[in-house]
Amino acid sequence: MALIEVKNLKKIYGDKEIKTEALKGVSFIIEKGEFVAIMGPSGSGKSTLMHIMGFLDRPTSGIYKFKGKSIDEYTDDQLAEIRNSEMGFVFQTFNLLPRSTVYENVRLPLIYNNQIKRKEQRKLILKAIKAVGLEKRINHFSNQLSGGEQQRVAIARAIVLSPSVIFADEPTGNLDSKSGQQIMEIFQELNEKGHTIVLVTHESYTAKHAKRIIQLKDGMILSDKIIKDRVFAKNGVLRK
Amino acid sequence: MNLIDNIKISIDAILANKLRSSLTTLGVIIGIAAVIVMVSLGKGAENLIIGQIASLGSNTIFIEPGAWDPKKGFRKGEMMRVAMEEMELTTLKYEDAIAIEKDPLIEFAAPVVFGVDRVVYKNIDKKVSFMGTTPAASKINEVSPILGRDLTESDVKTMAKVAVLGFKIKKDLFGEENPLGKKIRIKNISFRVVGVMEEQGVQAFMNLDEIIYIPVTTAQKLLLGIDHVRWILAKAKEEKYIDQAVENIRLILRERHNISNPENDLSKDDFKVMSQKETAKILSTVTSVLTIFLSLIAAIALLVGGIGIMNIMLVSVTERTKEIGLRKAVGAKNKDILDQFLTEAVILTILGGIGGIIIGVLSSAISVELLQYVGLKRWKFFIPYSIVLLSFFICTAVGIIFGIYPAKKAANMDPIKALRYE
Numbered sequence: 001m002a003l004i005e006v007k008n009l010k011k012i013y014g015d016k017e018i019k020t021e022a023l024k025g026v027s028f029i030i031e032k033g034e035f036v037a038i039m040g041p042s043g044s045g046k047s048t049l050m051h052i053m054g055f056l057d058r059p060t061s062g063i064y065k066f067k068g069k070s071i072d073e074y075t076d077d078q079l080a081e082i083r084n085s086e087m088g089f090v091f092q093t094f095n096l097l098p099r100s101t102v103y104e105n106v107r108l109p110l111i112y113n114n115q116i117k118r119k120e121q122r123k124l125i126l127k128a129i130k131a132v133g134l135e136k137r138i139n140h141f142s143n144q145l146s147g148g149e150q151q152r153v154a155i156a157r158a159i160v161l162s163p164s165v166i167f168a169d170e171p172t173g174n175l176d177s178k179s180g181q182q183i184m185e186i187f188q189e190l191n192e193k194g195h196t197i198v199l200v201t202h203e204s205y206t207a208k209h210a211k212r213i214i215q216l217k218d219g220m221i222l223s224d225k226i227i228k229d230r231v232f233a234k235n236g237v238l239r240k
Numbered sequence: 241m242n243l244i245d246n247i248k249i250s251i252d253a254i255l256a257n258k259l260r261s262s263l264t265t266l267g268v269i270i271g272i273a274a275v276i277v278m279v280s281l282g283k284g285a286e287n288l289i290i291g292q293i294a295s296l297g298s299n300t301i302f303i304e305p306g307a308w309d310p311k312k313g314f315r316k317g318e319m320m321r322v323a324m325e326e327m328e329l330t331t332l333k334y335e336d337a338i339a340i341e342k343d344p345l346i347e348f349a350a351p352v353v354f355g356v357d358r359v360v361y362k363n364i365d366k367k368v369s370f371m372g373t374t375p376a377a378s379k380i381n382e383v384s385p386i387l388g389r390d391l392t393e394s395d396v397k398t399m400a401k402v403a404v405l406g407f408k409i410k411k412d413l414f415g416e417e418n419p420l421g422k423k424i425r426i427k428n429i430s431f432r433v434v435g436v437m438e439e440q441g442v443q444a445f446m447n448l449d450e451i452i453y454i455p456v457t458t459a460q461k462l463l464l465g466i467d468h469v470r471w472i473l474a475k476a477k478e479e480k481y482i483d484q485a486v487e488n489i490r491l492i493l494r495e496r497h498n499i500s501n502p503e504n505d506l507s508k509d510d511f512k513v514m515s516q517k518e519t520a521k522i523l524s525t526v527t528s529v530l531t532i533f534l535s536l537i538a539a540i541a542l543l544v545g546g547i548g549i550m551n552i553m554l555v556s557v558t559e560r561t562k563e564i565g566l567r568k569a570v571g572a573k574n575k576d577i578l579d580q581f582l583t584e585a586v587i588l589t590i591l592g593g594i595g596g597i598i599i600g601v602l603s604s605a606i607s608v609e610l611l612q613y614v615g616l617k618r619w620k621f622f623i624p625y626s627i628v629l630l631s632f633f634i635c636t637a638v639g640i641i642f643g644i645y646p647a648k649k650a651a652n653m654d655p656i657k658a659l660r661y662e
Contacts, residue, residue, distance in 0.1 A: 056569060056655045077573045084571020091659070095566045099256055111245045112571040157570070 001068045004030040009062035011048050022048040024219035035191040037199045037207035040216035050200045054167045055079040088158025092170035094150040096142040106156045128156040148179025165196040184209045185233035250584035264552040265592030267545025272596025272631050278534040279627045280604035289523050299479040303472040304512045305329035330468035331510040337472045345485040347477045350376035351469040353459045360425040361413045370452040372459025380475045388420045388435030396455040403431040407439040408449035482515050489513050546642035553585050553646035565658030578651035585643025593635030
């Protein structure tokens, strides 16, 4: 069973008079453990696609199955529950809570999850913070951190509940190249450990950190292929 | 999402905008302070009145000249005029009191006249109130002299020029000096001081310690030149027969005043007989009207306060659109967001309520100090616990009523639009 199955997916915005077709029928499958980059210029529909895959939006038509079950079978509250436990989000603008510490930010998904006991919560949070190498910043407030560190907090927040898939929307877009490289390194490490990652970007260099690229243009798939000249962020070395 | 997290998030948000939050709660603070002050002073007044009524004894009966007209005197601005008119009525006589006292259900009946004049002792010259009455008055009030003796029946019969001083008058005129046997002059007539009354305080809005007591007959003939009495104070032997005693007094007075009134139509009489029960009833209608009026003011203040809360919550929701989007992305359900903003509104109003309670209690305490300073010594500071609880309840209600719309607005936001909001 595929983790993500998309078939002839369409998304139309607006009312009857002014219609914008953001997605004109896309189909693909993402298996568990993949690292897929969805690439395309702005307006290509890549963000829309990520929002639908991330259960933040519903398609106008077509099929989207997550873990074999169609999005149509869930209520909004169930979508929220799946976003919470099965999906992690990393945004371009970090979106950390202001006036809150690293710990509190990473804890955010846990306050909306009543499956996990308080004792366990702490363990999970510390583990996630360790995974992004911010142990020493645990009680720092988010505004005391650099951009790269803030994005690492956001990644920790995304992985705290060990989701089935991490959606990253232009995660390096607001960072300098060095911080960006560190972030990509973390994603590659996470992927090595078995996390499925869907990366949305318009930069082909960033996209090459993934294993597979789906290229979009005007709401349609231009190409879908395995990356041959993959970039490894670790030590900035290119490896085959 | 549990309540503790909710409260923590709300408090963080409130503290992030301290000035704005405090200004927002001002309306609620004023509203709740108004409620507290109103209830505190209202209860204080009620207790004072009840205390005075109780100090007269629950089987005391009050007889005044003038017909009973429940509508009269309670119309706007008429209270004073009616009181003045009644002052001029001459229908009640000293002999009426004697006749009432003979009734088997009545223990005592004291006729009372009242006047204000200058009293002179040595070089002290003071304007004071004097009360002409009989020994029965002290018995009804259950007071006795601390020095010398009270008025006697023979003082009344012989129209003796003797005076019993109120506790404070004695201090004003004589200081530490022993006043017994000394001569004071009221309206240029010499009176011999025979006693000093114990401290009595305020009763029926008269400070009994600032009154000189003289025989009713002396007051009528020598000081006032009248042959009627201002009112008669009577005491029934037993409280359970008080209604019967009131009826008996009516029959006695009708017979004495030649009033044929078999249908017991009180407006046909030329007198009013009231037991404490009825006095209390009249006073309670006055206080309840006052309470309704003040409650209305408090309600308006809370309405304005609530609108302020709603306004600032709408601002807060708009400001935190992105945060709402993020929370939804990481798994917050609509209800979680609704709860969060509702909690924030309720905490804001409750904080306002706590401020209001503190300010209200302080204002009440200061008001009572002032009231005591101007002479209402028996006015006690009083805050019923129920009103504090009620205040919290009102705050919560205001928070929910005025917070629900902004909270719903936040809860129903589209997560994507919220995330993209700049």
